[in-house]
Amino acid sequence: MTRSLDTTPKPEIAAPPSLVAVDRAIAELRRGGLVLVEHADGAALMMAAEAVSDESLSHLAAAAGSATLLGLTGRRAGVLGLGDTEAGVFRVTAANGFDAATIAWLADPGARSLPMPVFKELDARRAGGLDEACVALAKLARLLPAAVLALAATPAADVVRVGATEITGYQDNAARSLRQVSQARVPLENAENARIVAFRPSDGGIEHLAIVIGDPDPDQPVLARLHSECFTGDLLGSLRCDCGDQLRGAIAEIAQTGSGVLLYLAQEGRGIGLVNKLRAYELQDAGFDTLDANLQLGFDDDERIYLPAAQMLRLLGISRVRLLTNNPLKVDALARHGIEVTERVPHVFPSNDHNQGYLRTKATRSGHLF
Ligand SMILES: Nc1nc2c(ncn2[C@@H]2O[C@H](COP(=O)(O)OP(=O)(O)OP(=O)(O)O)[C@@H](O)[C@H]2O)c(=O)[nH]1
């Protein structure tokens, strides 16, 4: 007798305090508030660089009792000529602290249309785990990867606090806590026998979806596609990328072969978020390719993670897949997370006038196999 996939909803589990602390901190940063980040080497009050004004900067410095500092990724520091590295985080200091215009100029390439501020003497050095955690938190909040911080000896009692290790462990811990929460039959244009299964992490964070087509046999390698969310391509039919074709193409191909699974992963813009992807598009229109635009913003060229995908496959009962992709990173990542990829199935679609350069860059610089 063949088995079926386990798509049934599972009981809720309580979110561990570590996930909750990061969630609270993310919400606070996104509304322009202050967060206390605690590390073995000390603590800092921080704000997202994207959210600062002159008033909030003075408030930050006064609350911490020290000057404001700016944490930038090595990528962004390199672009600015302040550092020479691709990895890690740099701490930038200005004599007596920063004003909002200088922060904007340093953190946001889109701010170049504003008048250039008068820079105070800047100094940039490779930073340790405290600054790294602050920048990582801004990234988790899907904001620009830059943090304004002030070292805090005796922090105010009423501020949201989070530990550096809670921040660095957040994505993995959230992925490990995923569980099926609901499912429904949803006949699709190209796959009438389809079900959507929703997965939620225990902290109520970002949900991912599995589209199960037909009745895959988990004892055989399952035809699978890992699709990263692309609002512009998937929903609006944007011609800048190939995502819409790849999404609908995968659904059609899986249905034609009989059965399989498409994981719809909530990591828009190769993990930088929709707002930052639009910033990257602006930079591309100014001449940067899709990878360099990410680097200009201070991100890596690809910020995606595939532990959530591996975890969803495991929860469904799938341990072996035939993976529809041109991207060798996806094959490696699944294998690393314990899912055997028995075969890579190419997933190529014709280009159009707008996405030729994008596809060429994927092939020449990202190692996509076309
Ligand atoms: N940052 C950024 N993300 C983009 C851009 N164009 C498309 N994306 C995102 O790239 C992701 C699509 O990648 P996928 O189709 O999942 O995978 P892939 O890496 O192209 O590999 P394949 O499996 O071969 O398709 C989506 O999250 C899109 O939003 C861009 O110019 N900049």
Ligand SMILES: [Zn+2]
């Ligand atoms: Zn796209």
